[in-house]
Amino acid sequence: MNKTPGTPKVASLNDLLTVAYQIEIDAVERYNLLADQMETHNNPELVKVFRDLARAEGIHGEEIRRLAGDFDVVTRARQIANFERGESPEEAELGSAHYMMTPWHALQLSLAGEKRALAYFTSIVETAKIRRSRRWRRSLSRKRPSTSISYIDCCAAIRSRALPGPMIWIHPYPRNSASGSTSHRLLPQRKRARSIGLVAPIYHPHGFALRARQLARRLDGNMAGDADQRFDVLPYFFGFAAAAGIRIAGA
């Protein structure tokens, strides 16, 4: 049966923000539910992945709430965002979780949700009537592939090729370095990262996603089938991410 949710009636920018907020909150709930399931079944690695995903979606929700300003998206969310068929588009499919799941599967699940959300926002863009809303909707739909999708996509790509190495989990919102000394200390690693061609501003999620995708391509194209070489590259990647203040679990 078609899982595509019915499109709520979006008549204003505030309606759009409300729908977007509800989608993020639904995703948070779903990731937390999946994390609970994995906790029950003693899979701490996946608990961490799902909790991190929930946190990331929560940050998206907060961003939307800030964007809405005085308009109370929290109260209005359930009234407007009433998906007629199926579930909220970004919610990971509960039925796709299973015992043998790995972080790669979790990221694939998340990626599918992000793609559904993108398709959903695109459908709203296509049916937009208000000019200003249309502009905003376009900006929302552009935002998604540039951050979440490319980010999760590349994480999944890296993960799939890094087995059986340590779990790579990159937070989409890199923290600023606490002090200059930290970045100074990591400078040699940065240089090593540059030496393998990973040079670009990665302090912005978009930039980082691009960098990570490049790395994924490198791993894919140049080193496929050679586990040793892959392990040679990974430490550079860890150092590279650390230099940017990006948290990598298991590193």
Added chain:
Amino acid sequence: MSSVETRLATKPADYKSDVKPIWCPGCGDYHVLMSFTRAFAQLGLPPEQIVVVSGIGCSSRIPAYTNCYGFHGVHGRSLAIAAGLKVTRPDLTVVVASGDGDGYSIGGNHFLHACRRNIDMTYVVMDNHIYGMTKGQPSPTTEPEFDTALSPGGTGVRPFHPLVVALASGANFIARCFSGEPNETADVLAEAIKHPGFSFVEILSPCVTFRPDEKAWKEQVHPASVGPTADQGKAARRLMSDDGFNIGILYRGNRTPFQPAVGASDTDLSQLEKGFEL
């Protein structure tokens, strides 16, 4: 708090308990739990006015995961417990949760007679066509060609058709849902709870561990092409051509629910005891 305020205040999360479900990841019963809480919230029922009764099995763990009153009963006997409860406390909303093994095999006889009696309660059967909790034995709804180490060569037995049995036995509301559509399932459950008499809702809920093939159900289920009917003959004819994946309300009858005059009795207990004095 007035009933209006209660109605406004209730959210699905208000009906969830702090106990974390132990179902397998991917189990359809997670969605069913979600549908339960959404239906209760939709109806604005106070948790203390709801009783969830169950038997034994994966599905029967549901009472622990809600913060309503609950009774995790004996295998196959959930309907008997629920009938006694509803008859003595007609003010409560009684929802019975069961599985295909618990409900159609061990409790099969209770199912027939609960439909006949038409007591005002809702019977929800999470049907995964297998005994999941005991590691995958065939259940009454398992296909005859289900060939495993536990049923070599298949069961060879014609599967039970719960909707046909419910209709023939006199259930007053009959529906089928799919766990993967929790919003639609919640709507049907709310309808079933509101409908007077015995309401039977079969929910196709895949067992991803012992029946991974059931993941395909989400592609196979489809909304019923026609709406509910109050005509038993029409409903029966529809079931004759049913492929087992029609989703929606099939039958909405108008029989008067059974409610004997019990509870408020002026019988003096001491008078009764006198007859047993030695």
